[in-house]
Amino acid sequence: MTATIYDVAREAKVSMATVSRVVNDNPNVKEATRAKVKEVIERLQYTPNAVARGLASKKTTTIGIVLPDISDLASAETVSGIESVANMYKYNVILANSCNDKDIERDIFNSFMSKQVDGIIYLGHSMTESTRNYLEGINIPLVLSSNIDIDDRYYSININYEKAGYDATKEFLEKGVKRVSLVISSYESQKAQRIISGYKKALNEFKLDFDSSLIIDGYKTYKESSDAYKKVKMNKVEAVITMFDEVALSILHQAQDMGVDVPKKLEILSFENTKLLDMARPKITSIFQPIFDIGAVSMRTLTKVIDIEKAKSKGEEYEETEISALQSEGKKLYLPHRIIHRQTTK
Structure with missing residues (x-):
């Protein structure tokens, strides 16, 4: 059976927060305690996951992606773009398929909350008012990818x-x-x-x-x-x-x-x-439509939004200049499009 952070804490007779500090190389741990925890980690062959690392840092380096239909080709290509940037910035990705069902979608958001994701990328063809209100209530950084927000509550990445x-x-x-x-x-x-x-x-x-x-x-x-x-x-x-x-x-x-x-x-x-x-x-x-690029820009935008929200929570100064450089209308970010002529037009 795979060892968990709970097993390490119990065996080392310390709190889970202490285990997480050791995992994150936090200096505020006594050397004797650090050595004891590391010995238990090695003996139990414990591999810290993103959530465990996040207990001390308040950052799980994990983002959640909500897909309306996992078999959709455009969504699959968008996810490829998201993952390319997520890997670059050392973020883990959790994919969840809502099957275009609002009840399943809400369960997904609750699951993301329990996993302490740092942010969410929402793919889909439209977003209901009830979903938008619910998302506002859970207070997690969110970016819309190939989706449109009607009142600039969230950043959205699309073509015009x-x-x-x-x-x-x-x-x-x-x-x-x-x-x-x-x-x-x-x-x-x-x-x-x-x-x-x-x-x-x-x-x-x-x-x-x-x-x-x-x-x-x-x-x-x-x-x-x-x-x-x-x-x-x-x-x-x-x-x-x-x-x-x-x-x-x-x-x-x-x-x-x-x-x-x-x-x-x-x-x-x-x-x-x-x-x-x-x-x-x-x-x-x-x-x-640069579908891959829409995914990539969505992920990069989310990393910036996460940083901004983090700065806000600490009362630090922040600026949105790098994001606003792409803006066309408020928080709606547009990538270029063009017509590709093939064989079904004259």
């Missing part, structure tokens, strides 16, 4: 979805396409709202009326999108922009099954830019 929605729509309108459809997850999604805002801006610039029937909602995965093309066809759509790559792939397959020539009769552009788009035939045009 409004500008990307505008760029994607303008791309088609400049070629004379009149009926451009957006396929989104839901109107409640902050990402979707911003994409729609950019879409409307492009239509207005080209003096075209907004047609709400061209906004098709309720689609996020390949399976969910089995009837998406029927709605596209019903609305006589010439070009479709999807929030998610799985939806773009599903519409492409449905169109091909109906004998539709893509891109001659229907053009498709997607927003995520995961590896699925290069696997498709024809390859799907997309908005390039």
